[in-house]
Amino acid sequence: MATMEFQDVVSRRRMVRRYDPNRSVPPDVVDRIVRNALRAPSAGFSQGWGFLVLDTPDDIARFRAAVAPDRDADRWFAANVDAPLLVVPHSNKDAYLDRYAQPDKGRTDRSEAWWPAPYWDIDTGFASLLILLTAVDAGLGACFFGIPVERIDAYRRAFDVPDEFNPIGAISIGYPDEPARDLSSRRKPVDEVVHRGRWNR
Secondary structure, three states: OOOOOHHHHHHHOOOOOOOOOOOOOOOHHHHHHHHHHHOOOOOHOOEEEEEEOOOOHHHHHHHHHHHHOOHHHHHHOOOOOOOOOOEEEEEEEHHHHHHHHOOOOOOOOOOOOOOOHHHHHHHHHHEEEEEHHHHHHHOOOEEOOOOHHHHHHHHHHHOOOOOOEEEEEEEEEOOOOOOOOOOOOOOOOHHOOOOOOOOOO
């Protein structure tokens, strides 16, 4: 199993939208991708996530049909994705509210009012990044994309997703079939986004 140096993985990571239609992702690579996602950090080790793996043409076609909006479907990558593998990461807020109502966390209720940010979504985002990086490390391309909010219920019905799991997006994965793009000129400079000591210093 060939792997890259970590800095190479980071520098090569980009969103890939077109994939070789004649190459599927080997099962052992799919397994490594999802297992690495489980290594993401989570608040209180709540692990409030779930991942739906779609790796057959029928399932991917069903995904496209479920998420295609009634209008302007051609504008949504979700409705037009053509990849050999999709992984849909879901967050489970209840897992966090339950975990932090336990005695060792010092809370006595399941209120989300004191959470400064939705860590259930953030942690699932961390797991999604590990999926993206693992794909690059395996010589694949990947793209994280959104699901139209008005189509989430249809998606749930199509794949029997429990109510407590909320899809934060989806990730297409496959062997790239597009030229690499150089986005360095569009990337914001470090000094514009990194602040040291104080914000305006």
